Amino acid sequence: MxxxxxxxxxxxxxxxxxxxxxxxxxxxxxxxxxxxxxxxxxxxxxxxxxxxxxxxxxxxxxxxxxxxxxxxxxxxxxxxxxxxxxxxxxxxxxxxxxxxxxxxxxxxxxxxxxxxxxxxxxxxxxxxxxxxxxxxxxxxxxxxxxxxxxxxPVHRSLVFDLYAIADDQIIDPAAARARDIANELSEKSAPYYGMIKFPGEPPRKGGVALSTVVTTIKPLIEKNGVFDQVSLSTLENQSLAIINFFKSLEDIYGEVWFERQNAFMFAAGFSGAIEFLAARMVPYCVGRKSFKSETMRQALTMTRENLIYQKELAGKSGSEAQRYIFVRLDELFDKGESADEYAF
Incomplete structure (x- = not known):
């Protein structure tokens, strides 16, 4: 040269x-x-x-x-x-x-x-x-x-928020779709209306940062992820599966769903719930060929007497709190009758 x-x-x-x-x-x-x-x-x-x-x-x-x-x-x-x-x-x-x-x-x-x-x-x-x-x-x-x-580096919530306006060649497609689902989760009448913290909003206690929502949902919706493996490939179906799951929890909590005592109104609760959705609820719904909120509600034995509250997470690290939420949901999960024996 x-x-x-x-x-x-x-x-x-x-x-x-x-x-x-x-x-x-x-x-x-x-x-x-x-x-x-x-x-x-x-x-x-x-x-x-x-x-x-x-x-x-x-x-x-x-x-x-x-x-x-x-x-x-x-x-x-x-x-x-x-x-x-x-x-x-x-x-x-x-x-x-x-x-x-x-x-x-x-x-x-x-x-x-x-x-x-x-x-x-x-x-x-x-x-x-x-x-x-x-x-x-x-x-x-x-x-x-x-x-x-x-x-x-810039906060991840701002990065994910900018995916909504950036050129297609720049963005991470799975993260961009997760951001779209976050938008739908935060719409009026949705389970997280006003509870997802987007860039530019004043700081507040409670609610879930956009970065947490996107990074938690992303593994479900990326190629070969949990949803892809069960043929939930469109944005509409993926969004409905997640929204219906949280609606089933909202139905159980009733008027206390949006209160700060609700563990699901914080990052660990949201992340633990998505982990439970991926590991337990998706296979359950696939087996019943239904992702309706009623179907998911039937699988949960949670009542007003055994709700999961934020005070239960006191003193736990982020990962410990997330795992606690998963375990509590798993304890309240009735997967239905299963075969006593398997054929191989």
Whole structure:
């Protein structure tokens, strides 16, 4: 690959400069590499071992036309392959392997490299790159930690909420569908009307965050998930199955369903209920060829005398509370008559 000269913007922060440039993906892939802490002995080795699943996900994202607006952050270590002209404000690169360590963006670069092997047009996609020169391991660690600890990722509820307006090539289809079901669960007359916390709402005690609803429902509705295995494939059927299940619980609770003492109005209660739906109620309904709320209600021996209240979860961790809800529902589950013996 021939030399390349590009204009730069020099940025100085706390006495340390770096250069912002625009480079073709092919150049970035060729010159960069990850120096892994605990494996590589060289200065600047602060990276993790690459995650192959994440690389595959980014490859698919790139092939679908995804955007890469965040800067790749490099520590240039091969001085003979980089020339900086501050008078002209240009930076010249002679492409060589192992010229620059990746401080941030190693999975993006590896994913793009994998995508480029299938789609050569991606070689020319422009990538923003921040180039430091000759950093020590300590300096690389400071930058790595600043990116990965101080710059917190956006809350998952906001991510899932934005799926409603984002381009199809960007979104996670299963999470987007789970978000649609969350909307239906929170509609007027639905079991969680006003109780699902969407971004922008004021903080309050009780209710279930959108992120909890989506991440809990998603395994049921993704490809080869619980619903897919029993041929519940449409949004309408999947939504009705979940809504009818919670309606069966709402019918039992009556006027106390929306009160804060109801365990199902909190994250652990919702998650434990969905776990129970997947493991117990779905097979029960499949056997009876009915996902009506009346069918589900018949399988529950819960009455006003043995309701599950939030106070029962006091002192339990999130996972313990979720499991407690599952066990309590399981104790109140009448799966009906079964054969005393099985034929094999």
């Amino acid at each position: 021939t030399d390349i000269t590009v204009p730069f913007i020099e940025v100085n922060q706390h006495g340390k400069s770096f250069f912002l440039v625009n480079l073709p993906a092919a150049i970035v892939v060729e010159v960069s590499y990850a120096a892994v802490r605990g494996r590589d002995e060289e200065q600047g080795a602060v990276q993790r071992v690459l995650n192959t699943r994440r690389i595959a996900s980014i490859r698919d994202f790139a092939l679908s036309g995804g955007f890469f607006p965040n800067s790749i952050v490099m520590n240039w270590v091969r001085s003979e392959s980089l020339s900086i002209d501050r008078d002209k404000k240009t930076l010249s690169i002679t492409p060589h392997d192992y010229s620059a360590q990746l401080i941030d963006g190693q999975h993006r670069v590896a994913g793009l490299a994998a995508a480029m092997s299938s789609e050569s047009d991606l070689n020319d996609i422009d990538l923003p790159v921040a180039i430091y020169v000759g950093l020590t391991t300590k300096e690389c660690a400071d930058i790595f930690l600043a990116i990965n600890t101080e710059q917190k």
